[in-house]
Amino acid sequence: MDFTLSSEQQQIKESVDRFVADAYGFDARMALSKSADGFSRDHWSTFAELGWLGIALPEDRGGFGGTPVETMIVMEAFGKALVLEPFVPTVVLGGTALAYGGTNAAHGDRLNAMIAGDVLLALAYAEGNSRYDPSIVGTTAKPDGSGWIVDGTKRAVAYGAAADTYVVSVRTGGGEHDEDGITLVLIDRDAPGVSRVDYRTVDGQRASDVTFSGVRIGADAVLGEPGKGLGLLEYVLDSGVAALCAEAVGNMSVMQKTTVDYIKAREQFGVPIGSFQVLQHRAVDMLIEVELSRSMLYYGTVAIDPNGDAKERMRAISGTKAQIGRSGRVVGESAIQLHGGIGMSEEYMIGHYFKRMSMLGLALGDTDFHLRRFIAAGNKSGGEGSGIGSAGKQLAGVN
Amino acid sequence: MDLSFSPEDLRFREEIRAFVAAELPPAIKHKMQAGIELERDDYVAWQKILSARGWLAPNWPVEYGGTDWTIVQKHIFDEELAVGFAPRSLPFGVSMVAPVIINFGSEEQKQRYLPRILSSEDWWCQGYSEPGSGSDLASLSTRAERDGDSYVINGAKTWITLAQYANMIFVLARTDPTAKKQKGISFILVDMTTPGVTVRPIETIDGGHEINEVIFENVRVPLENLVGTEGGGWTYAKFLLEHERNGTAGVAGSFQMLDRLKEIASEQRYNGSTLMQSGDFAKRIAEVEVRLTALSFTQMRALAAESATKSPGLESSYIKITGTEIQQAITELMMEAGGYESFDDRSRNALLYFNFRKTSIYAGSNEIQRNILAKRMLGL
Numbered sequence: 001m002d003f004t005l006s007s008e009q010q011q012i013k014e015s016v017d018r019f020v021a022d023a024y025g026f027d028a029r030m031a032l033s034k035s036a037d038g039f040s041r042d043h044w045s046t047f048a049e050l051g052w053l054g055i056a057l058p059e060d061r062g063g064f065g066g067t068p069v070e071t072m073i074v075m076e077a078f079g080k081a082l083v084l085e086p087f088v089p090t091v092v093l094g095g096t097a098l099a100y101g102g103t104n105a106a107h108g109d110r111l112n113a114m115i116a117g118d119v120l121l122a123l124a125y126a127e128g129n130s131r132y133d134p135s136i137v138g139t140t141a142k143p144d145g146s147g148w149i150v151d152g153t154k155r156a157v158a159y160g161a162a163a164d165t166y167v168v169s170v171r172t173g174g175g176e177h178d179e180d181g182i183t184l185v186l187i188d189r190d191a192p193g194v195s196r197v198d199y200r201t202v203d204g205q206r207a208s209d210v211t212f213s214g215v216r217i218g219a220d221a222v223l224g225e226p227g228k229g230l231g232l233l234e235y236v237l238d239s240g241v242a243a244l245c246a247e248a249v250g251n252m253s254v255m256q257k258t259t260v261d262y263i264k265a266r267e268q269f270g271v272p273i274g275s276f277q278v279l280q281h282r283a284v285d286m287l288i289e290v291e292l293s294r295s296m297l298y299y300g301t302v303a304i305d306p307n308g309d310a311k312e313r314m315r316a317i318s319g320t321k322a323q324i325g326r327s328g329r330v331v332g333e334s335a336i337q338l339h340g341g342i343g344m345s346e347e348y349m350i351g352h353y354f355k356r357m358s359m360l361g362l363a364l365g366d367t368d369f370h371l372r373r374f375i376a377a378g379n380k381s382g383g384e385g386s387g388i389g390s391a392g393k394q395l396a397g398v399n
Numbered sequence: 400m401d402l403s404f405s406p407e408d409l410r411f412r413e414e415i416r417a418f419v420a421a422e423l424p425p426a427i428k429h430k431m432q433a434g435i436e437l438e439r440d441d442y443v444a445w446q447k448i449l450s451a452r453g454w455l456a457p458n459w460p461v462e463y464g465g466t467d468w469t470i471v472q473k474h475i476f477d478e479e480l481a482v483g484f485a486p487r488s489l490p491f492g493v494s495m496v497a498p499v500i501i502n503f504g505s506e507e508q509k510q511r512y513l514p515r516i517l518s519s520e521d522w523w524c525q526g527y528s529e530p531g532s533g534s535d536l537a538s539l540s541t542r543a544e545r546d547g548d549s550y551v552i553n554g555a556k557t558w559i560t561l562a563q564y565a566n567m568i569f570v571l572a573r574t575d576p577t578a579k580k581q582k583g584i585s586f587i588l589v590d591m592t593t594p595g596v597t598v599r600p601i602e603t604i605d606g607g608h609e610i611n612e613v614i615f616e617n618v619r620v621p622l623e624n625l626v627g628t629e630g631g632g633w634t635y636a637k638f639l640l641e642h643e644r645n646g647t648a649g650v651a652g653s654f655q656m657l658d659r660l661k662e663i664a665s666e667q668r669y670n671g672s673t674l675m676q677s678g679d680f681a682k683r684i685a686e687v688e689v690r691l692t693a694l695s696f697t698q699m700r701a702l703a704a705e706s707a708t709k710s711p712g713l714e715s716s717y718i719k720i721t722g723t724e725i726q727q728a729i730t731e732l733m734m735e736a737g738g739y740e741s742f743d744d745r746s747r748n749a750l751l752y753f754n755f756r757k758t759s760i761y762a763g764s765n766e767i768q769r770n771i772l773a774k775r776m777l778g779l
Contacts, residue, residue: 001401001402001403001404001405001408001471001699001703002400002401002402002703003400003402003699003700003703004400005400009400069400260777260778260779263779264778264779274779275779277770277773280769280770280773280777280779281766281769281770281773283773283777283779284717284720284769284772284773284776284777285769287717287772287776287777288717288720288721291697291714291717292690292693292694292697292721293693294697294700295693295694295696295697295699295700296689296692296693296696298400298402298696298700299402299692299693299696301400302400302401302402319688319689319692319693322685322686322689323689323690323692323693326686368682371682371685371686371689372678372682374685374688374689375681375682375685
C-alpha cells in the first residue's frame with residue numbers, strides 16, 4: 001500500500017505545475033477561451049515537446065510507457081488551472097482507442113502523429129437517444145464492398161471542430177440496444193458526408209454535434225474487431241472518466257483553498273466572516289469532500305489496467321465518478337455561496353471553476369448513471385472476461 | 400502508487416481470517432450477526448481468546464504484550480475481525496487507558512494495570528463527561544481533594560459505556576479549583592469497589608442499557624493512583640481522545656452492516672419482486688457504499704501518513720465525522736428497508752438506527768470535530 005509518487009512521476013508533476021504557473025494565469029485563460037480555436041496550438045506543441053501526449057500510452061505503440069497515474073498527475077494540474085487544450089479527447093480517449101484498438105500500420109501512424117502533436121482526435125459516442133450509455137448506438141454502418149457506409153448523428157463531441165479524426169461508435173449488427181454489433185471506426189473530420197454544428201460550452205470549451213450522411217469508410221477504418229467494439233469503448237471511456245476525475249480533484253482543491261482564503265480576508269460586522277461557525281463548518285465539509293474525492297481518484301485510477309478484470313474496473317471507476325460528481329456539487333455550490341455576490345461575477349475566477357466542475361459532473365456519465373453502473377458491475381459476477389474484451393486481444397505486434 | 404496489499408499482508412490476512420473462523424465461539428458470532436447485545440461474559444470470553452494468542456492489544460509496544468505489526472497489518476486485523484463477526488475489542492482498557500499509562504504512567508502503574516487488562520481481570524470505563532460538561536469538557540466540576548495519602552473524590556460522571564460491567568474507572572477530576580479551566584485537571588485511576596462509588600443505569604432510546612451515570616461521594620483513592628503529574632490531566636485526556644477518534648470511524652463494521660442491509664433489502668418482498676431489485680433503493684445503498692469506499696481509502700491514506708510521521712494527524716477528525724455519518728446513513732436505510740417489520744420491538748432494524756444516533760455525539764461531537772478542523776487545519 002503506497003500512495004506516493006515515484007521520482008519520475010514527481011518530476012512530471014513539477015513540470016506540469018511549472019507550465020500552468022507560467023502559461024495559465026486566469027486572464028490568459030479567459031483570452032484563450034475566447035480565441036478562434038478556444039485553445040492554444042502553441043501550448044499543444046509544448047505538450048508534444050515535453051512528451052505529455054504519449055505519456056501513459058504503451059511503449060510498443062509508440063508511447064512512453066507510463067501508467068494512468070501519469071495521466072492523473074497531468075490532469076490534476078490542468079484541473080487546477082482550467083486548462084482548455086483537448087488533452088482528454090485527443091490523448092486519453094482517442095489515443096487509448098488507437099493504442100488498444102489499432103489493427104494496421106495506418107492506425108499506428110495516426111497514433112504516432114497524435115503523440116507528435118500533429119493530429120487531434122475526438123471520441124464521438126453519445127447520441128440523442130443514448131444519454132451516457134455507450135451500448136445504445138443508433139448510428140449505422142452498412143456493408144459497402146469491403147468497407148462501410150455510416151449514417152447517424154453524434155452529440156457533444158468535445159472539440160469536434162479542432163479534431164482531425166473522430167473515433168466513432170457505429171452499429172454494424174444487432175438492434176439499437178444490443179451489446180453485440182458495436183464497432184469503433186475512424187472517420188476524418190473532412191471526409192465527404194461529415195457535417196457539424198459547432199458551439200461553445202458553458203464552461204468555456206468547445207463541442208460539436210457531428211452528422212454522418214452516407215460517409216464511406218474502408219475496412220481498414222475499423223478499430224478492434226467488427227461488432228465487438230463495446231469492450232474497447234468501455235475501456236476507453238473509463239480511461240477518460242479517470243482523467244476527468246483527476247481534473248475534477250484539481251479543480252475542487254482550488255475552489256476549496258480559494259474559499260478558505262476568501263473567508264479569512266472578507267470582513268463583515270467588523271470581523272473576518274471565517275470567524276463565523278456556520279461558515280467554518282461549511283468550509284470543513286468542502287475539505288472533507290475534496291479528501292474523499294482524492295481517495296476515490298487514486299482507487300479509480302489504479303483500476304485502469306488493460307489486463308485487469310473489466311467488472312472490477314467498471315465498479316471502481318463508476319464509484320469514483322459518482323463520488324466525485326456528488327462531492328464536486330457540494331464543493332462548487334459551497335464555494336459560490338461562501339463567496340457571496342462576488343461568486344456570481346463573471347470577472348472573478350471562482351465561478352469559472354464552478355462551471356467547469358459542474359460540467360465535469362455530467363461529462364462521460366453523471367452520478368446517477370454511474371451509480372447504476374456501479375450496481376450493475378457489482379451484480380454481474382465474472383462477466384465477459386478480463387481486460388478490455390475481445391477487441392483488445394488482437395493488438396499484440398500491431399503498430 | 401500501489402493500492403494493493405503485499406504478499407506478506409495477504410498471508411497475514413489469511414492467518415487472521417483462519418484464526419477468527421476457528422476460534423470465535425458460534426454463540427457470540429450468532430449474536431453479532433443478529434445484532435443482539437453482548438453480555439459481559441461474551442466480551443470476556445473473546446478477549447481471553449485474543450489474549451491467549453497475544454492479539455488483544457496489537458497497538459501496545461511488544462514489551463508490554465503488544466505486537467510489532469505494521470499499521471497496515473493492524474488495519475487488516477480490525478477488518479478481518481469485523482468481517483468474521485467477531486466483537487470489537489472494548490477500547491476502554493486496551494485502547495484508552497493503556498496508552499495513557501504506557502506514555503505517562505509510573506512503572507508501578509504499568510506493572511500493575513497492563514497485565515490485568517490483558518487477562519481481563521480489570522474492566523475499565525471512562526469517566527470524562529459530566530451532567531454539566533459535555534462538549535465543553537474542560538468545564539468539569541468533579542473534585543479530587545488531597546487528604547493525607549488520599550484523594551477524596553466528589554462529583555458525577557455520565558454517559559459511561561458499560562460501567563455496569565467495569566471494576567475500574569479513569570476519572571478526570573479537578574485537583575486545583577483555583578487554576579484556570581484546563582490547568583487544574585488531573586487523571587486518576589479509581590477502583591469502583593471503593594465505598595462511595597454508585598453506578599446508575601441510563602436507558603437509551605433504543606431500549607438498551609449501554610450507558611450509565613457514576614456518582615462519587617467522598618471516594619478515597621490512594622495518591623499513587625494519579626497518572627503523571629497533578630494538573631497534567633488535560634494533556635493526557637486530549638492524547639486519549641485522539642486515539643479514541645481513530646477507532647470511531649468503524650469502517651470495517653460499516654461494510655459488515657452494509658451486507659446486512661443488502662440482506663434485509665433482498666428479503667423484503669414487494670409486488671412480486673424485492674426491495675433490492677428496486678432501482679431506487681439499490682441506488683441509495685450504492686451511494687452509501689461508494690462513500691464508504693472513499694472513506695476506507697481515506698483512512699488508508701491517513702494510516703500511510705501516520706506510518707511516515709509516527710503520530711495520528713487531524714485526519715482522524717474528518718474520518719470520525721464521515722465514518723459516523725455513514726454508520727447513521729446505513730442504519731437509517733436498515734430501518735427503512737425493514738418496512739413494517741421495523742415496527743416490531745424484537746426487530747433490530749429500527750433499534751440500531753436509534754442506537755447509532757450516539758455516534759455523531761460521542762468522542763467529541765461532529766460539530767466539535769468541525770470546530771477543531773476549522774481552527775487547526777483551515778486556520779479559521
